[in-house]
Amino acid sequence: MRRPDLHRHLSVPRCVRRLGVVWLALALALTAQAQARTLHFAADTEPSRALTIYGVLDPPQVRPLLSDFHRRHPDIAIDYHNLETLALHARVLQERDTSRADVILSPAMPWQYQLANEGLSSPIDSPAAADWPSWARWRQELFGFTFEPIVMVYRRDLARRMIPPESHADLLSLLRQHSRQLDHRVVTYDPRRSGAGYTYAIEDARISARYWDLVEALGNSNSALETTTAAMLEGLSDGRYWIGYNLIGSYVQDYVAEHPELVMVVPQDYALVLQRLVMMSRHAPHPDTARRFIDYLLSASAQRLLATQTTLGAVHPSVDGAGTAADLRDRLGEAIRPVQIGPGLLATLDRLKRQTLLEQWQQAFDNRPTHAGGPLADPSPLPDAATE
Amino acid sequence: MTLLRRWRLSHLSLYRRLMIWLFCPLAMLVAIMLLQAWFASREAADRAFDRLLDAASLSIAEQVRWQQSRLWMDLPPSALEMLATDAQERVFYALYDAQGHFVTGNRSLPSLPPAKAGQMSYGDVISRDMPLRLGVLRSRLEGWDRSDRFEVRVAQSREGRQALANQLFLASFVNIVIIAALAMVVVLLSARFALEPLTRLRRAIRQRDPRTLAPLELALPRELAELRQALNELLARMRRVRANQERFIGDASHQLRTPLAGLSAHAELAMRQSEPAAWREALVTMHGTATKTARLAGQLLSMTRLNNPEATPAKRSVDLAALAQRCVRESFARHHRHGIDLGVDVPDHAVMVSATDWQLEEALNNLIENAALYGARQITVQVTDAPTRLVVTDDGPGIPESQRLLVLRPFHRGQEAGDGTGLGLAIVDSIARAHDIRLLLQTANPDHPERPGLCVVLIFTAT
Structure with a gap:
């Protein structure tokens, strides 16, 4: 899965909020796409302890968390490495026996689950971990600490032409009724090129067989296919697209706040929910600080921070208000479908499964029988646990 | 250790x-x-x-x-x-x-x-x-x-x-532990109940008067009833032994009292006389009585020694032939004086038996003495090998068959006449018992109705 490059341009922090933030390193990666960024918080006291985090969470979202944690534990020097999801996965596997990271957090749920299933995580024995809602954790090893719905976005002026969609069913009927008007006007993830798009496709398909009708309708109206939420939002903002389907809510929320011409909709019939999964590395060099950090992430105060200062959404049952799981559940009830943290995720990563699903998707999208153009090439290299 | x-x-x-x-x-x-x-x-x-x-x-x-x-x-x-x-x-x-x-x-x-x-x-x-x-x-x-x-x-x-x-294991574990605990309680209780009669028996024995030899009367389970029976049998034997002892002591004092009374009477009679000849005659009589009493006392002593179960003297290898010759040699002169023909017949070689030599000597002397006292004129001591036997044959009046078991009891005389103490054969019998020797009393010469004689055979069991 690719991280939506919402914050590709570097934003220098406007003010240094905490004295603890002494040093912020921004390092450009070798490739143009993969910009590895590093946040560093030096310890304020001696002796100091270290904490290394590999994460897929942009600095603006993670900084409030890290600085709050640093304020509480000034003796811990934090190294935060922001990576691409696949790069993170590859790096963790590469360092499986000589881990450098203490904490690994990523929204690529199947990949994170695969690492934990392989035994690369280690359990956290703390009351906070034990009390964490069971639907948001696997064993005591993998914790979903954010709550990010997958949403639809439409342009405010769409309402003048038709009733904007509020659910998947609405979207399908809109596409069927206004297929000519919406020609080239709908945008969604390309599951063949984007890991995130593929994950949502497989979850959508599991939830409803009518998903294939939707794909067919999307194909009929020649929908555009993008690989990142950012690209879709830019297209929507430019007016190239009118409706975006399956965008990551946490990024949309930020963007919509600055672009009033866009409206975010959490689908009424069902809303997939993505969770960022955090785990402690099995060979963590600093298990102490790692445990402390994960404990902090699962604490009510960190969750409140997530709800108020970021768009990530809090999971903690005692935290409510806007931007929390409780709030979303209150509004949508049963329609909330968090991606289950379980071995079903492993199927997502199966190479043959992927080809099968993508073929089917292609077939539905193109309205043509499969195998017409010969076997599909493996869409993009995915790490294969069995051949590593 | x-x-x-x-x-x-x-x-x-x-x-x-x-x-x-x-x-x-x-x-x-x-x-x-x-x-x-x-x-x-x-x-x-x-x-x-x-x-x-x-x-x-x-x-x-x-x-x-x-x-x-x-x-x-x-x-x-x-x-x-x-x-x-x-x-x-x-x-x-x-x-x-x-x-x-x-x-x-x-x-x-x-x-x-x-x-x-x-x-x-x-x-x-x-x-x-x-x-x-x-x-x-x-x-x-x-x-x-x-x-x-x-x-x-x-x-x-x-x-x-x-x-x-x-x-699953925890469930089984709890079950097994409960069963084991119950079994332990049952075992403890049943052991107590099973051993309870033993406690009763112990109390019953402890509470008895130490002098009483009456049998134990107590309801007990079969295994302990056997023990009680064994105890009662032991008590019965002890009662018999005590009765025997009492009778023996009574007989002994009676036997001693008669010659002592005789001595006293003779002395008194002699003192009334003034004739030295009469004195002498009384003295001779008194000497005879004293000698007889002394022998009686000696025999009583050896009887007591023989019947003492605490003293079981060590047995040694004894040459029976040599022993017979020695005894005959020692008493030959005395009997010869009284005109009794005492003879010995032994093999050339030694005949070894495991025995206490002084007891065998005592038995042999008693047999010879006994024969002489009851009027035998000819006494033959014979030792044979294979089977090892010691035979004393005389030509005296013999003992009728009905009397033969009785004469083995102390103070029972075959005939009221004679100078016997009534202990001779009883001593021989005791010695024979102590040595596992078979004692046979036979008629020596059944063809002679007046003097059938007695043949006492001691058969040594093979060692």
């Missing part, structure tokens, strides 16, 4: 002995039951969870097909979710083709030897330091054109099985 002695079984109380013999097997039994329960619960848990492997691999195998010139599989996520129970096991799967090449999966898993029955085989494997339960399903494609074989291998970590096994 002292510890060993302390723990020797013979020193332990009956109660402790019972406890040890009941509790050791009980503890062993409990240990065996626990071990068996442990294995059974593990097996039950494995059986239950193997069903999951079974179902998951079947569900995966259903999705295997031939597509794009290769084995193909649309992995159903539910198949994997099936494998994760509440224990959230780690789950692994892999598809292998007929040649054993990895087709797809999240980990390469080993194969297992085919099971005897059914398609599925199970096994415990260690994969990358992770203990896993592996199930291998052998199947083949069921298409029109292809029927390739393939293997679906699924594995899960053992947490769920462990939890179930522990739970």
Whole structure:
């Protein structure tokens, strides 16, 4: 899965909020796409302890968390490495026996689950971990600490032409009724090129067989296919697209706040929910600080921070208000479908499964029988646990 | 060493002995039951969870097909979710083709030897330091054109099985412990009840008057009734022994009193006379009586010595021939004076027996003396070899057959006439008993009705 490059341009922090933030390193990666960024918080006291985090969470979202944690534990020097999801996965596997990271957090749920299933995580024995809602954790090893719905976005002026969609069913009927008007006007993830798009496709398909009708309708109206939420939002903002389907809510929320011409909709019939999964590395060099950090992430105060200062959404049952799981559940009830943290995720990563699903998707999208153009090439290299 | 002695079984109380013999097997039994329960619960848990492997691999195998010139599989996520129970096991799967090449999966898993029955085989494997339960399903494609074989291998970590096994074992453990506790209580109580008659017996014995020899009257279980009977038999023997002793003492004092009274009467009579000749005559008579009394006292003494069960003198190897010759030589002169023909007939070689020599001498002397006292004129001492016998034959009046058992009792004389003390044959009998010697009284010369004579045979048992 690719991280939506919402914050590709570097934003220098406007003010240094905490004295603890002494040093912020921004390092450009070798490739143009993969910009590895590093946040560093030096310890304020001696002796100091270290904490290394590999994460897929942009600095603006993670900084409030890290600085709050640093304020509480000034003796811990934090190294935060922001990576691409696949790069993170590859790096963790590469360092499986000589881990450098203490904490690994990523929204690529199947990949994170695969690492934990392989035994690369280690359990956290703390009351906070034990009390964490069971639907948001696997064993005591993998914790979903954010709550990010997958949403639809439409342009405010769409309402003048038709009733904007509020659910998947609405979207399908809109596409069927206004297929000519919406020609080239709908945008969604390309599951063949984007890991995130593929994950949502497989979850959508599991939830409803009518998903294939939707794909067919999307194909009929020649929908555009993008690989990142950012690209879709830019297209929507430019007016190239009118409706975006399956965008990551946490990024949309930020963007919509600055672009009033866009409206975010959490689908009424069902809303997939993505969770960022955090785990402690099995060979963590600093298990102490790692445990402390994960404990902090699962604490009510960190969750409140997530709800108020970021768009990530809090999971903690005692935290409510806007931007929390409780709030979303209150509004949508049963329609909330968090991606289950379980071995079903492993199927997502199966190479043959992927080809099968993508073929089917292609077939539905193109309205043509499969195998017409010969076997599909493996869409993009995915790490294969069995051949590593 | 002292510890060993302390723990020797013979020193332990009956109660402790019972406890040890009941509790050791009980503890062993409990240990065996626990071990068996442990294995059974593990097996039950494995059986239950193997069903999951079974179902998951079947569900995966259903999705295997031939597509794009290769084995193909649309992995159903539910198949994997099936494998994760509440224990959230780690789950692994892999598809292998007929040649054993990895087709797809999240980990390469080993194969297992085919099971005897059914398609599925199970096994415990260690994969990358992770203990896993592996199930291998052998199947083949069921298409029109292809029927390739393939293997679906699924594995899960053992947490769920462990939890179930522990739970099952805990239940059995509680059961077994409760049963063992009950058994212990029962054992303790039953041992107390079983030993209770023993306590009663002990009390009954302790509370008895030490002088009484009356039999024990006490209701006891069979095993102890035997003991009581044995005790009563012992008591009866003791009563008989005491009665014998009392009679012996009575007889002895009576026997001693008669000659002493005679002595006193003679002395008194003599003192009234003034004739020295009469004095002399009285003195001679008194001397005879005194000699007889002295012999009686000597015989009483040796009888007492012989009947003392505490003193069992050591037996030595004794030459019977030499012993007979010695005795005859010593008493020959005395009997010769009284005109008694005393002869000895022994083999040339030594005849060895294991005995106490002074007792044998005593017996032989008594027999010779006895014959002389009851009017024998000819006494022959004979020693024979094989069988080893000592025979004393005389030509006296003999003993009628009806009297022969009675004469062996102390103070019973064959004839009222004669100077016998009535102890001679009783002493011989005692000595014969102490030496395991058969004592036979026979008629020496049955053809002679007036003087049939007596033949006393001592037959030595082979040693």
